[in-house]
Amino acid sequence: MPCLVLAAIFCLWIPTVVDGQNVSSPSLTNTTSCPRLRKSWDHYADAEKVTYIRALQVAMDQGLFQQFMAIHQDQLSNAQGHGTCVFLFWHRAFLVGFENMLRSLVDPSSPSSSSFACVTIPYYDYVQHNLDYVNQACSDIESCSAILRDLGGGATTTASRASPRIGGVSMAGFGCVSAAPVNHFCDSPSTSSCARCVPRGRWASTFFSPDVNFNRVKASVFAGPSIRQVTAAIELSPHNSVHSMLSGAMANKFVSPADPIFYSHHATIDLLHTIYDHCRVAPLGLSESARRADPRVFEGCVGGDGAPITGASTVMLQARGGTDEATMAFFDGVPLRFDELTDPTQLGPTNSYSYDIQGLLGSMYKLCERSGKGLPVEEEERQRRLQHVVGGVSTTKGRAFMAWRRDVFGQAQTQGIATDSEHEMEKMMVMLYQNCLPGDVVDYTPAFKAMWNVSGVAPAKRTLDAILDGSDPIRIANWTQLNQKYFGCAGDMPQTNKSMV
Structure with a gap:
């Protein structure tokens, strides 16, 4: 049955078996909603890290984590969300649905609590970590990035085993990491045989690329006068660069959401979209109708199937060739027209979110193209329904x-x-x-x-x-x-x- 989502009520999801899959069906709980503020993993308190990791484990145990991988693996959904003008918008909707799923969960070890109700996806601040690498404060991506270590680390010759197939895709040649939280990953929850691991590259011997340095990232964010040009630039780098760098499941365009670092990487990509909109669009003071018609906000294209994609087109979120009703309930209230996904602070009363932006990315948000050029700073206040929390370079x-x-x-x-x-x-x-x-x-x-x-x-x-x-x-x-x-x-x-x- 469909889930009814009210303004301040989340759904409680109880495992069941549907079409041979151990997925979930909904019931209601009186968990109170709280504002969504996405932060860098580096600014998470230890207790927040524990909560997020536990939420991932519960999602994997209940088969819900895998349902989102199935959406991303679907040929039509994936084709719409990659290599097109809606790459940023498609993933924005996808991440909000995933975040809704995590916030709806109840920990079986503490069923009376609502410990996951305020969970948000942490972003992976590889721009800041890249600076640490340049200054030799660390020597490789794993030693530079706490989020990589805290989410289980990379493959090693001693701590990893041969990788199984993920979503039917061969992962030969990659070690399969079985540390928390990915020790709960199960590719096929309906079977008794689970991998309990995720294929990864050898992060302790992988080095940062200049393509995720502040200079290149900034160039992508301000790559051209239209959002379509900026989308293409960001997708090529840093998006593709990080998928390539992390390797393993993350190097596969279809099953990369098997690795929870996928969501933190895409939260960073979404933040870059947010910075672009703040710098290039917000100063224009456009009305809603003007925003929808402005190529700096949204510009259509022809999809891989030859069909036109317009602002009125709908986000494709099918899995295994069809729409899964239980999973789609996590998208209740999420705008699914592309031209309604241009501003994360305007996604409705329960799905809007903002960012805590610090360091180099905070400087880029505040100063836009002027960041790191020493030009005069024009102070400007903008009234918005949700305010991002923005800091600057402090180290x-x-x-x-x-x-x-x-x-x-x-x-x-x-x-x-x-x-x-x-x-x-x-x-x-x-x-x-x-x-x-x-x-x-x-x-x-x-x-x-x-x-x-x-x-x-x-x-x-x-x-x-x-x-x-x-x-x-x-x-x-x-x-x-x-x-x-x-x-x-x-x-x-x-x-x-x-x-x-």
């Missing part, structure tokens, strides 16, 4: 990085190339990664490109190749001195053992 390393950006911008102004300063910063940073940090700046693998329909070369590798072949050299006259001053390595030649001096 010594963060301030030094912004000082580097300002110095590069100043030099670009002196040379008369200020309009190209962002690209020059990217080139300088790519050389720093290539010559001063572990690993190399590499392209996506052929298998990854085929899976994700990527044509061309990954942005950072394309930039590196153009520097090395002389077609796009670094034009900042004193770039090696600036890199040396702020990062302890010039970047013009490989360092011994690829470590900073």
Whole structure:
């Protein structure tokens, strides 16, 4: 039976068996709704981390976690949500439904409590972690990112076993991590045989790419005058870059939601969409009707099936070729027209949410294109139904990085190339990664490109190749001195053992 969702009432979901699947059917509970504020995992208290991890485990135990993977794996749903103009909007709706599911759960170990009622998806702040990596405060993505460690860590030769098939997809070659919370993952809840693990890459020997550095991320967020151009840029990088970097299930376009880090990665992508809207759209003061008609807010396209996608088109959320009634109840009240998904603070009384944005991303939200350029800050207050909580750069390393950006911008102004300063910063940073940090700046693998329909070369590798072949050299006259001053390595030649001096 369908679930009735009221303004301040959540649904309690009790496991049952439907069509051979151990899914869930609803009943009502008087759990009070609370505001949704998505925060970086780095700003979670220990108790909040425990609650979120436990919610994931309960969702896996009840088969609900897997139902969302099934939506993402469905050919039509997946085709609409990837490589199209609605990539950002599709995943926004998908994440709200997943969040609703987590908030509806009741912990079997404490059935009288409502401990999950205020759960929100934490975002993975790899932009900030990337800065730690550049400054050698950590050595690989696992040591740099607490969220990766706290959600079970990467595969190792000793702590992982061979990966089973996930959603019918072979995961050969990847270790299967069985630490909490993914030790509760069950690909087929209706069977007695469960993997109790999720395939992952070897995160302790995987290095950050320049494609998730602040410079490249900022370039994607402000990639063009329309949301369609920005969507394509963000999907290529950092979206694809992080899926490739994490590897394992995350490298598969269809079954990547088998890994709970998927949702935190996409919360970050959604935050980038939020930053774009705040910087490029909110200052215009458009009416609702004007927003729907403005290409900076929404722009349609033709989908992979040849059918047009417009603002009035509906988010495709079917699973296994059909719509699952129990799962769709988690989308009750969620706007499912694409042009109604443009602002996360305007998704209705029970589904709207905001962000706590700190550090480099906080600076990008507050200063927009001016972030890290040293230009005057125009203070502006906007009245909104929900307010994002925004901080700035507060760490010594963060301030030094912004000082580097300002110095590069100043030099670009002196040379008369200020309009190209962002690209020059990217080139300088790519050389720093290539010559001063572990690993190399590499392209996506052929298998990854085929899976994700990527044509061309990954942005950072394309930039590196153009520097090395002389077609796009670094034009900042004193770039090696600036890199040396702020990062302890010039970047013009490989360092011994690829470590900073």
